[in-house]
Ligand code: ADP
């Protein structure tokens with residue numbers, strides 16, 4: 009079957025930007041840095057502002073400090089004396105009603121005499137001001153011949169720039185790019201276009217680059233809505249094409265007989281929550297079907313995801329196959345192992361832990377067990393991906409905190425077995441909109457109920473000026489046998505500075521509380537970290553009661569006895585991260601308190617964010633509020649979340665279009681999964697236009 013490639017009609021857009029007139033290698037480099045290397049990248053660079061150059065009064069009527077375009081006669085040049093570079097080059101001009109002086113600092117005489125010859129008329133556009141009662145204009149934006157009136161006296165788009173590019177040069181490059189934009193067959197449903205009164209893609213693109221007034225810059229303007237919808241449709245369709253391809257690959261139905269699962273259920277000291285039970289049923293259905301499972305299990309820290317995952321894993325073992333759980337950090341892997349190992353033991357199922365620390369003979373033995381199939385369960389870190397790891401028959405891969413793994417790594421694990429069922433887990437709930445944008449219709453289970461006996465953590469906020477009060481609070485906790493987490497600020501970019509801050513706090517608290525204060529940070533060797541954690545969490549002597557930490561404790565580490573968490577400069581953390589941190593405490597019998605200390609530089613939004621945290625303990629609610637307060641791109645870190653990087657879409661403004669695009673894509677998949685119809689053909693072009701080339705290949709050829 010011939011590979012279909014990018015349609016020829018798009019070739020002009022997929023040439024390097026340097027193919028444009030006026031764009032040489034140097035400007036090409038700047039353009040690449042700003043938008044990307046190709047001409048198509050320029051057409052997606054929409055204006056961020058406008059300048060209205062239509063105001064064109066006589067000089068006598070001119071309002072100063074306003075952008076204006078004047079028709080002037082050049083009367084006289086006054087070049088500065090060669091010896092004094094600080095005096096500007098001045099050019100007197102007039103119209104029938106008055107006079108104005110153009111002022112150029114470091115003006116080049118040769119350029120100015122040719123651009124503004126004495127005795128001739130020119131259009132001059134810029135901002136005039138009154139200086140000593142006289143009109144002058146310093147460095148006009150545009151000087152042009154009268155014949156260029158239409159081009160000058162208009163509303164001009166203003167583009168975001170990068171160093172080395174001027175508005176003029178970039179504007180011309182974009183105009184050149186737009187001239188190459190072809191008229192394309194309509195890929196949208198005609199009924200939708202009619203209902204929304206949208207214009208064609210080409211016209212919408214042109215309009216988006218020719219704003220007439222400020223409202224044309226609004227993401228909700230018709231032209232921008234149309235372009236955003238196009239991109240969302242391309243993205244949703246691409247996700248569905250890939251997903252349907254994956255689903256079609258023969259899955260191996262796994263049912264199991266419940267023998268191991270019932271043993272574990274008997275061994276559990278608690279009753280599963282309703283949402284845990286529902287999630288398990290969902291997963292068992294996925295595994296029992298012909299399709300491969302790809303399901304996301306979302307739930308706050310402590311909502312009980314690990315046991316749910318274990319049930320999935322045991323289902324595979326009952327069917328005589330293997331299961332792996334991988335976590336993004338050593339600490340997390342150990343924690344999962346600590347939960348799973350005793351339960352596996354109760355069921356009589358061998359289970360091992362594999363991390364980067366396992367070396368030599370010990371590692372070889374683990375590998376042998378996995379390859380031979382003697383070890384049905386394994387918990388580990390990235391170490392599980394390594395090339396020499398083989399499974400006898402891997403059926404289920406559970407990936408915890410999946411957004412912290414690269415896409416590549418996730419795929420590698422899935423490749424370790426034939427038609428592996430994948431369960432993704434996250435304790436950072438993804439807001440609905442982002443979820444849809446990133447994954448389309450991914451199957452999902454949510455653990456929204458908290459396990460019985462969990463008490464909400466009391467959360468308070470205070471200025472760092474109240475540090476002394478916080479220390480006094482720590483004293484009271486220690487007096488009554490409590491344990492305290494003290495989290496130090498995160499300074500992005502520099503782990504060294506984080507460590508310095510934590511070390512300083514450690515020293516200060518030791519002066520007050522002595523040897524029962526410990527320190528753990530990301531730069532410590534793993535063994536040392538473990539030792540400190542053991543003294544804090546497991547009561548290993550000499551016991552630590554106050555643990556100063558950087559964010560290494562973010563995920564993982566359960567310390568039921570910890571009753572207080574102090575977070576310094578809480579405004580510097582993400583909401584989800586603060587919520588994760590807070591989830592570390594309040595697991596035990598005693599009431600727990602979280603104290604968020606904020607610095608002086610906290611702004612309005614910062615305060616609001618901390619308020620959200622104070623008012624709710626629901627991770628899903630927090631995620632939605634976080635999205636509202638911060639905007640989509642920031643919530644998870646675009647790249648980390650696997651969120652596609654949109655060019656035309658602003659999820660806050662265009663969220664409404666997302667569900668429409670999803671439904672639209674679904675309908676297309678139902679009716680024309682091979683994209684064989686006339687509209688299907690146009691849709692292929694759309695996919696190529698937004699560079700979803702890989703997905704087009706999965707459109708079944710009929
Ligand atoms: P998560 O992985 O979602 O952060 P875990 O699975 O680690 O949460 O569970 C946290 C703790 O709660 C574990 O000690 C686990 O044994 C316990 N737990 C799980 N489910 C329940 C439940 N339904 N009732 C009480 N405790 C539970």
Ligand code: MG
Nearest residue numbers: 310313314564
């Ligand atoms: Mg967990």
